[in-house]
Amino acid sequence: EPEVTQTPSHQVTQMGQEVILRCVPISNHLYFYWYRQILGQKVEFLVSFYNNEISEKSEIFDDQFSVERPDGSNFTLKIRSTKLEDSAMYFCASSETYRDLRAFFGQGTRLTVV
Amino acid sequence: QKEVEQNSGPLSVPEGAIASLNCTYSDRGSQSFFWYRQYSGKSPELIMFIYSNGDKEDGRFTAQLNKASQYVSLLIRDSQPSDSATYLCAVREDTGRRALTFGSGTRLQVQP
Numbered sequence: 212e213p214e215v216t217q218t219p220s221h222q223v224t225q226m227g228q229e230v231i232l233r234c235v236p237i238s239n240h241l242y243f244y245w246y247r248q249i250l251g252q253k254v255e256f257l258v259s260f261y262n263n264e265i266s267e268k269s270e271i272f273d274d275q276f277s278v279e280r281p282d283g284s285n286f287t288l289k290i291r292s293t294k295l296e297d298s299a300m301y302f303c304a305s306s307e308t309y310r311d312l313r314a315f316f317g318q319g320t321r322l323t324v325v
Numbered sequence: 326q327k328e329v330e331q332n333s334g335p336l337s338v339p340e341g342a343i344a345s346l347n348c349t350y351s352d353r354g355s356q357s358f359f360w361y362r363q364y365s366g367k368s369p370e371l372i373m374f375i376y377s378n379g380d381k382e383d384g385r386f387t388a389q390l391n392k393a394s395q396y397v398s399l400l401i402r403d404s405q406p407s408d409s410a411t412y413l414c415a416v417r418e419d420t421g422r423r424a425l426t427f428g429s430g431t432r433l434q435v436q437p
Contacts, residue, residue: 222345226376242423244423248424253428254369256425256426259423259424266423267422269424302368302369309404312357312423313359314359315370316368318367318368319368
């Protein structure tokens with residue numbers, strides 16, 4: 212069964228450093244998302260991406276964050292100047308079409324900022 | 326602030342029983358409703374979705390939606406120990422938006 216793949220599974224970074232989290236969405240999917248889940252808290256929407264541009268973003272997704280689809284398969288989340296409070300699980304998700312609203316999640320990247 | 330509310334639990338049921346999980350949402354414009362299962366330390370796994378008032382059944386799972394009451398529920402029949410997980414309710418708010426708003430989840434424990 213096709214699945215969303217995320218790398219790395221765990222990333223440790225120093226405060227102030229930049230990190231790039233990588234995702235390979237399901238191959239025929241057109242909509243891509245990033246969510247995050249701080250330990251013990253709700254899953255929170257960050258951003259959605261369609262047709263090579265951001266279609267929606269939340270208040271969390273400020274200038275510290277950016278997304279990119281550098282090629283036909285990868286979808287990345289860049290976090291600049293990381294802070295301790297950026298420590299969370301980051302989930303990539305994808306959905307197939309405009310009419311299919313089901314979002315399928317990758318296994319997540321645990322980001323630890325020290 | 327649009328809210329999705331769930332009882333955090335734990336909800337404990339014996340093996341073979343019916344587990345009933347509930348969710349309320351604040352935004353009357355909400356269009357689509359999803360139930361995800363999340364095992365500890367893992368990612369959300371989609372198990373059910375419902376768009377229209379009424380019931381939708383898929384195997385042991387039944388989703389129920391009542392838009393007038395702003396209420397969605399998930400019934401799990403013949404509960405198994407492997408169903409023990411946190412169940413997340415997620416709501417898509419209105420047409421044109423694709424962001425999901427999640428509840429904090431209900432932890433289900435199925436006792437063997």
